[in-house]
Amino acid sequence: MLIRELKDTDFDDMVETYFSFYAEVEADPSFGLLPFHQRPTKEEEHKWLSETLRDVGSGNSMIRVAEVGSHVMGWCDVRRARLGSPIDHRGVLGICIWKEFRSRGVGTALMREVLEKCRGKFEIVELSVLASNPRAFKLYKRFGFKEIGVLPEAVKRSGVYIDERLMYLKL
Ligand SMILES: CC(C)(COP(=O)(O)OP(=O)(O)OC[C@H]1O[C@@H](n2cnc3c(N)ncnc32)[C@H](O)[C@@H]1OP(=O)(O)O)[C@@H](O)C(=O)NCCC(=O)NCCS
Structure with missing residues (x-):
């Protein structure tokens, strides 16, 4: 496995991964990610990823991808x-791994x-995690994130x- 910077040639793999989350939500409404109700088009996803690359260039995003067997199988970003x-000293963290590669240390x-x-680049990194996602919660705790509160009934699916x-993590 290789952890590396994002390239525009990664976009197709990332879109495929993102689209696979719809099936996961369908199979398990407690799944930890919150994709839009309306599935975006591949073109919209490419545009969003291009903007991410631009934001990385201007220092407003940080992203790394995990490459396994020449394909991107997950990524972590802070925006x-x-x-x-x-509030622009704060960054918001997101992370996701393709299903088959979870719980193997990629995250x-x-x-x-x-x-x-x-x-x-950032002073504070923040995130939110669903109460139904103990694996992600454990990962964040391991990196020193502190739980600062709970938003009850925040998601309805x-x-x-x-x-x-x-x-919250103070860097
Ligand atoms: C959450 C996620 C990013 C974690 O990445 P990962 O590669 O699976 O995580 P790792 O293998 O590095 O570490 C996970 C840890 O959780 C533990 N774990 C696995 N399943 C668990 C469970 N059901 N309950 C508690 N801990 C669990 C693992 O043992 C491991 O801890 P350890 O290294 O001390 O043994 C990944 O599973 C994922 O993409 N999940 C779906 C999307 C998602 O939930 N994103 C986060 C949204 S907040």
Whole structure:
């Protein structure tokens, strides 16, 4: 496995991974990610990823991808909270791994690299994790994230409410 910077040739793999989450939500409404109700088009996803690359260039995003067997199987990013405002010292972290490669240390390797690169760029990294996602919660705790509160019934999916745990790391 290789942890490396994002390239525009990774976009197809990443879109495929993102689209696979719809099937996971369908199979398990407590699944830890929150894709849009309306599935975006491949073109919209490419545009969004191009913007991510641009934001990396301007220092407003940090992202690393995990490559396994010449394909991107997951990524972790930190995006600056509302640029040009008094909250832009904060970064919001997101992470996801293709189903078959979870619980093999890929998330740990991605987080280690991304958080290291965030030092000096962001002062605070924040995230939210569903109460139904103990694997992600354990990962974040291991990197020193503190739970600072719970938003009760923050997510409603298939009629089921799920609490959201808010977490914070001071770099
Ligand atoms: C959450 C996610 C990013 C973690 O990445 P990963 O590669 O699976 O994580 P790792 O293998 O590096 O570490 C996971 C840890 O959780 C543990 N774990 C696995 N299943 C668990 C469970 N059901 N409950 C508690 N801990 C669990 C593992 O043992 C491991 O800890 P260890 O290294 O001390 O043994 C990944 O599983 C994923 O993409 N999940 C779906 C998307 C998602 O939930 N994203 C996060 C949204 S907040």
